[in-house]
Amino acid sequence: MRVCVLVAALAGCASFGEAEREPPDAGADTGDAGADAATVTAASCKDLLAQVPTTKNGLYTIDPDGAGPGAPLRVYCEMSLDGGGWTVAGRSAPGVAGRGPPFGWRSATGAVDDLTKPYSLDVASAKLVFEEVLIGDRDVSSHDIRSRAYKIRVSSTFLDDHTMTTFGNGVVATILGDCQPTDAGPTMLRFSGGTALDDTFFFRDIPDFGQRRGLRAGGIDLTYGDCMRGAAIHQLQGVILVR
Secondary structure, eight states, X not given: OEEEEOOTTSXXXXXXXXXXXXXXXXXXXXXXXXXXXXXXXXXXXXXXXXXXXXXXXXXXXXXXXXXXXXXXXXXXXXXXXXXXXXXXXEEOOTTOOTTOSOXXXXXXXXXXXXXXXXXXXXXXXXXXXXXXXXXXXXXXXXXXXXXXXXXXXXXXXXXHHTSSSEEEOOOXXXXXXXXXXXXXXXXXXSEEEOTTOSBOEEOBSSSOOSSOOEEETTEEEOSOOSSXXXXXXXXXXXXXXXX
């Protein structure tokens, strides 16, 4: 598969076996692809940015398994925060009643270009390789991080290693905002994992799934509204990105 990254004014590159950068959708923040037209094979947003450094935030089609059987994926790439190259893995939305739709590392929900409803990529099935996770509050009218973002590092086998076990996140780095209570970061972001859960991207202060905290379909649930514990993003709309 190939990915065509084109300036909006240029024509697409339609041909069998190729995928072009998606045109803007109503209500979706796609940006444009940058100053130069280029055609590349991209396995991820990180790969795309490495090959075309002028690529901006927007919707793109990537193909994580290349010539493998997996279909290409339409994803949102965040190309500016902390060096860019982030792929949106999940995004909450207002107005979700109760548990909400399936939502998490192994759940596919919604459409990436419909900002009015929750979206979950199903990163596991996508075979998207990553070693960093970013969580933050989002602007409800876009995919953009609104005011605060935090980064953790994981192994490339995180999804398979921690299906129903927790992962100690170690240092939680503040990437955006003024909340950095300790070197280890906010307490409710100390543990992740539980990648088989189908109702949350799990985060918590202790290694226990008894309470499903983290990013849920209806918003961020970290119990506490302060910086020290809840990262000052509790009960806000949120987004999870991987790189």
